[in-house]
Amino acid sequence: MKLSYQTEIKGKKVDALITGVYEGLKELDEKEKEALKALGFKGKAGEVAVLPGEAFKGIIYVGLGKKGELKPDTVRLAAAKGIKEAKRRKFKRIVCELLGTDKLKEEAARAVAEGLKLGSYEFNKYKSSEDEQFEVEKVYVAGTPEFKEAFKLGEILGEAANYTRALVNEPGNVITPESLAEEAKKLAKEYGFECTVFDEKKLEKNQMVGILTVGRGSKNPPRFIHIAYKPKKPKKRVVLVGKGVTFDSGGLNIKPEQYMKTMKSDKAGACAVLGIMKAIGELRPDVEVHGLIPTVENMPDGKAYRPDDIIVYRNGKSVEVHSTDAEGRLILADALIYGSELEPDVMIDMATLTGACVVALGNYTSGLFTEDERLAKELLSLSEKSGEKMWRLPLDEDLKEDIKGQYADIQNVGKSRYGGAITAALFLQNFVDGDKVKSWAHLDIAGPAFLSSPWKYYSAGATGQPVRTVTELLLNSNK
Secondary structure (H helix, E strand, O other), rough: EEEEOOOOOOOOOEEEEEEOOOOOOOOOOOHHHHHHHOOOOOOOOOOOOEEEOOOOEEEEEEEOHHHHHOOOHHHHHHHHHHHHHHHHHHOOOOEEEEOHHHHHHHHHHHHHHHHHHHOOOOOOOOOOOOOOOOOEEEEEEEOOOHHHHHHHHHHHHHHHHHHHHHHHHHOOOOOOOHHHHHHHHHHHHHHOEEEEEHHHHHHHHHHHHHHHHHHOOOOOOOOOEEEEEOOOOOOOOOOOOOOOOEOOOOOOOOOEEEEEHOOOHHHHHHHHHHHHHHHHHHOOOEEEEEEEEEEEOOOOOOOOOOOOOOEEEOOOOEEEEOOOOHHHHHHHHHHHHOOOOOOOOEEEEOOOOOOHHHHHHOOOEEEEEOOOHHHHHHHHHHHHHHOEEEOOOOHHHHHHHHEEEEOOOOOOOOOOOOHHHHHHHHHHHOOOOOOOOOEEEEEEOOOOOOOOOOOOEOOOOOOOOHHHHHHHHHHHOOO
């Protein structure tokens, strides 16, 4: 679906109009009010209704809620609901008003673009029915020149999130560690990034024992990806780390069937890093950005690692394996050691790491762990605007005893089931060099990265979180 920002719409052949309505319908004429009320439409946030129009096959009315309470995410939702309805009714060419700019200005313009992009996405690549493969061809967005730049930013962020969603949604027989590395190379070539991929020999040479250990149980060999954007005069250096388990069976601690079914999504952190790099390639900020992706397939082969195995990392830390289904932290450890050696101003890892975080925060909220108050405040503020919900959880020092090993320095799961998201974050902290990394944050995206049913502007499946929030953080670093 192509978006076209237009200051003049006359003469365009279109099927439908998307227009926003505040609760109470005060801005509409009496005839429209009565027709919409008959459909039960009141203008509440998230509501949608369609009436026939003189110049269009249909006018799609989307609710903006109470005018005095308008937020960017309400606008984003309204735009998404509008495009979903257009798609459902097989409208090919649409005009969309620039919803909410009377109240929120640039923020609304950006949210409209994001909503249109996010709402239009479905993973229908393998559907053979023409009906199920229908896509809106073009959306003309009617706006004034002052909001064009903000709208373009939203379009870029929406595209980056959808790129991430498409990668995450691909099954394990399509995306393997090797093919994920090829995707990174393709992205690097498109945007002029540097890209290095470590095969098994290079992994051994760089003592990346976590990646090698987890990856050896699969016929698809492990990889480590380093993709970098380096402007001439960067104001900051940022390292992004993404967990790239292309499929997680649980290894020898094999998962029950109902928990294994969606484990193609265990690469969501890695795909988010690639999505952020795509956005950075478009936006070109004065910030040096390194994307690091440890990628494996966790399988129960005869060569697979075992519970009770002990591995020793390049930084000297030894780890007892108590569960082969806690593999993500083992591969992230290598990437965090490597990332620390780049001496970044900020390092952020993102991973579908623990079911415990989903138990704590539910399906729609990522867990944020950091000791940097300023970074925490900025991420939480940006996530509120983006709609990519986050909640800060503590790096509770008292729980360090829970991951203390009996035969090694630490173990890869806590001694009890309680506080599992926290003990996982504390495990990762062992591999962040505080003398070289000025600020570190861990994002546990296990809940919102992949949804079993539609929510807000998302269809079931991958959401692309936290691409838009982290990209905005990088753009703020540019200031």
